[in-house]
Amino acid sequence: MNISTLLRQGVLTVRVEGELDMHVADEFRQVVDNAIDSYGVKNLILNLQGVSFIDSSGLGVILGRYKRINPAGGRILATDVQPQVAKIFELSGLLKIMKIYETESHALECL
Amino acid sequence: MEIRNQVKMSIQSLSENVGIARITAAAFAAQLDFTLNEIEEIKVAISEAISNAVIHAYGHPDGIIEFTMNLYDDKVEYIITDIGKGIEDINLARQPSYSTDPERMGLGFVFMESFMDELDILSKQGQGTTVMMAKKFQSNVAH
Ligand SMILES: Nc1ncnc2c1ncn2[C@@H]1O[C@H](COP(=O)(O)OP(=O)(O)O)[C@@H](O)[C@H]1O
Numbered sequence: 001m002n003i004s005t006l007l008r009q010g011v012l013t014v015r016v017e018g019e020l021d022m023h024v025a026d027e028f029r030q031v032v033d034n035a036i037d038s039y040g041v042k043n044l045i046l047n048l049q050g051v052s053f054i055d056s057s058g059l060g061v062i063l064g065r066y067k068r069i070n071p072a073g074g075r076i077l078a079t080d081v082q083p084q085v086a087k088i089f090e091l092s093g094l095l096k097i098m099k100i101y102e103t104e105s106h107a108l109e110c111l
Numbered sequence: 112m113e114i115r116n117q118v119k120m121s122i123q124s125l126s127e128n129v130g131i132a133r134i135t136a137a138a139f140a141a142q143l144d145f146t147l148n149e150i151e152e153i154k155v156a157i158s159e160a161i162s163n164a165v166i167h168a169y170g171h172p173d174g175i176i177e178f179t180m181n182l183y184d185d186k187v188e189y190i191i192t193d194i195g196k197g198i199e200d201i202n203l204a205r206q207p208s209y210s211t212d213p214e215r216m217g218l219g220f221v222f223m224e225s226f227m228d229e230l231d232i233l234s235k236q237g238q239g240t241t242v243m244m245a246k247k248f249q250s251n252v253a254h
């Protein structure tokens with residue numbers, strides 16, 4: 001898995017590549033939490049263009065980050081989601097708390 | 112019905128092996144002409160079952176998971192067996208959002224059930240768990 005984080009217009013963007021399962025869940029959580037803490041941001045854009053697979057372990061990390069930032073009014077916006085991953089989001093009910101946008105710039109416009 | 116092909120693997124309970132198991136399961140399923148979408152569904156179901164054995168059954172890297180794949184004319188079947196902790200109440204464990212771990216989603220069995228056509232769980236506390244699941248192959252040829 002590859003993860004990069006960047007700060008743009010006060011929004012943390014996380015770009016992930018790989019398969020989001022239990023094997024990478026800890027690293028994914030640590031990298032995102034560190035970035036949230038060090039930038040002190042409220043909102044998170046999750047670019048999932050490079051994510052070809054996700055299961056409930058991956059979903060758990062995303063939901064966990066939402067629970068961290070939501071008390072301060074923060075949101076998670078997912079972008080560039082591959083269809084098989086979007087299907088898992090839908091089935092899990094995660095789309096109730098996280099909206100999907102076509103691209104990072106679409107997501108940025110909505111914040 | 113007759114088994115056309117069989118592959119068995121013994122998997123050490125390490126998170127690395129979850130990906131290896133689901134890729135192998137996908138390659139095995141590709142012997143039937145499943146759609147890409149169906150193969151993705153199989154990958155999620157296998158990922159959930161193997162993850163459960165690694166996390167809940169053992170919780171340490173020294174456990175062994177037996178993974179059997181059976182190919183039939185019209186379906187593919189996967190059997191995942193651990194000799195770990197076992198499940199106290201299977202009906203409860205299958206409920207959406209039920210997890211014994213507050214950090215987890217409780218969606219593993221939900222995904223297995225939605226993505227496969229058959230799901231059977233046998234478990235005994237202190238002895239282990241066997242999860243059997245199968246996906247039917249719907250031929251696209253019109254009859
Ligand atoms: N192989 C197993 N061995 C022991 N317990 C299991 C096993 N598989 C599932 N369980 C139990 O069933 C519960 C529900 O499983 P699941 O639906 O995959 O949700 P999750 O993994 O998110 O907890 C688990 O929390 C665990 O208590």
Ligand SMILES: [Mg+2]
Binds near residue numbers: 056159162218220
């Ligand atoms: Mg699970």
